[in-house]
Structures are given as structure tokens and as C-alpha cells.
């Protein structure tokens with residue numbers, strides 16, 4: 001089939017909500033858009049293990065330690081499903097990892113902030129995993145099959161993560177005055193960076209319009225951010241802590257909460273590599289990659305040996 005006919009068939013599938021699969025013809029730009037988003041999503045899961053890993057040895061009880069350990073392991077799993085989904089688009093794992101380690105690929109801005117207290121484990125689960133769910137549930141309907149299927153499983157686990165985080169905060173908020181103050185301090189530090197997870201405002205987002213046309217993204221950055229604010233306000237009220245935004249007010253006419261202006265200078269600064277922990281996070285990944293070289297070499301040698309045995 002010539003290209004215009006292939007394109008027509010592709011557009012038709014998108015229109016009719018028929019999933020695009022790895023062996024199907026797809027426009028180059030669709031492939032590039034997916035590789036960009038899925039690989040950066042995978043990097044976010046992997047780098048996202050670092051802030052919480054910081055607290056595994058200091059979790060306050062065996063139950064908390066086991067749960068946090070399991071959560072951090074889940075994030076590794078998410079990274080792996082997503083790298084596999086991206087590999088179906090004809091990019092190798094090595095190339096994606098190289099893009100991350102050489103700062104040519106991004107990962108979520110949120111993981112460049114430090115985890116200073118135990119309450120941060122609760123806040124990350126509540127807000128960071130909460131924002132992730134808000135963004136990722138619609139991605140279960142993304143037009144590219146392998147991405148959508150990976151997201152279905154990831155969302156189930158994220159939902160558990162969100163609840164474990166909220167439960168940590170509920171315990172702190174119902175505890176001593178000092179514990180509640182720790183929860184409030186944590187919310188103060190994580191609230192605005194969590195809103196930044198949804199990306200720039202729609203009018204400053206170069207990819208949203210095309211991504212929505214191709215039904216990769218189903219909602220815009222601002223639509224998802226608004227839904228998140230609406231849900232979190234109610235949840236903060238139950239915890240009895242205050243979202244640090246004096247402009248957060250119910251707007252009867254819109255049926256949503258109005259909220260204050262995000263500090264976009266801070267957002268772009270973090271994305272450019274100048275956030276509080278960017279250098280530390282990247283260094284940790286570079287060291288993990290270098291220290292893991294022997295595992296990759298051993299696995300390859302083992303695979304070669306098996307090939308020889310099979311051929312023998």
C-alpha cells in the first residue's frame with residue numbers, strides 16, 4: 001500500500017478507537033511522539049525510586065518498611081514494562097538509558113525534590129502517586145496498544161500506592177501535635193511541585209494538541225491538573241491540614257476550585273537540570289548503571305552459552 005493509503009487507514013483506526021499495534025503502519029511523528037513520552041515515563045519510574053528509597057532504612061515500623069520496600073520495587077517494575085512498550089517502537093533499551101544518562105531525555109520534575117521527613121513518604125504516595133493516577137488512568141485508553149496495556153497494570157498498583165501514602169498521613173494527622181506539624185510541613189513543600197507534574201499550561205504545551213488528535217493523551221494538562229486540585233482539597237480537609245494556596249477557593253459558577261498561579265520559572269528551572277536534587281539523581285543513576293555492568297555482561301554471556309548448547 002502506498003503512504004497516503006496507509007495514512008488514511010491509520011487515521012481511520014484512530015477515529016474508530018481501534019488500537020495501533022507494533023506491526024501496524026504508523027506515521028513517523030506518531031512513533032516519535034510515543035517513544036518520547038513512553039521512554040520519559042519509564043525514566044520517571046526508575047528515577048522516582050530514589051527519593052523513597054532514601055527512607056527504607058528509616059521507616060518507623062516493620063510494616064511500614066515492608067510496604068515501602070514493595071512500593072519502590074513496584075516502581076522498578078513499572079519502569080521495565082514501559083521500557084518494553086517503548087522497545088516495540090524500534091528503539092533499544094541501551095539507547096533510551098543512554099538518553100537519560102546523558103541528559104538528552106527528561107524525567108518527571110517531581111523527583112528532583114528532597115525527601116526530608118517520614119511524612120514525605122505519605123505525601124509522595126498521596127500527591128505524587130495521586131497525580132500519577134489522574135494522568136495515567138486516561139492513558140489506559142491511549143491509542144497505542146502496548147502503552148495502554150502497560151498502563152492498566154500500572155494504574156492498579158499506583159492506586160494501592162496512593163492509599164498507603166494517604167494512610168501514613170492519616171496516622172500522622174491523628175497523632176501528636178508534632179506529627180501533624182510534620183504532615184503540614186510536608187504538604188507545604190510538595191503541593192506546588194505536584195501540580196507541576198501535569199506539565200505546562202495548555203497554551204505553553206507544544207505536544208498536547210497533536211497528542212490528543214492521535215488519542216495518546218485524552219485530556220489536556222490543565223484539565224487533569226484541575227481534576228487533581230478538586231480531589232485533593234477534599235482529601236486535605238479530611239486530614240485536617242491546609243493546602244498552601246491562599247487563592248484556593250470554590251468557584252460555584254465553574255463547579256471547580258480556583259487556585260493560585262504556579263511558579264513556572266521554578267518548573268522550567270528544574271526541567272533544565274537546576275532543581276535541588278537533579279545532579280544527585282542523575283549521578284545515582286550513572287553509578288547504578290556502571291556498577292551493574294557486570295550483571296549485563298554475565299547475562300549476555302549466559303545467553304550466548306545457552307545458544308551454543310541449544311545448537312549443539
Ligand code: BYC
Pocket residue numbers: 036037040041042044045046047048049075106107108109110128129132135196197198199200204205206207208211217221271
Ligand atoms: N517534568 O508539551 P508538553 C510516577 C516536558 S512517575 C518533566 O505538555 P507532553 C511515580 C515534556 O516532556 C509518573 N518534564 O508534553 C514514580 C516536554 O518536553 P520534551 C510520570 C515535563 O508530553 C515513582 C515539555 O515539557 N508520569 O508515577 O504532551 C514514584 C513540554 O510539555 C513535565 C508520566 O510520565 C514534568 N512534570 O505532556 C511515585 C506520564 N511536564 O519531551 C510515582 C506520561 C512536561 O519535548 N506522560 N514536561 O523534551 C505524560 O502524560 C506527558 O508526557 C506529560 C507532559 C503530561 C508529563
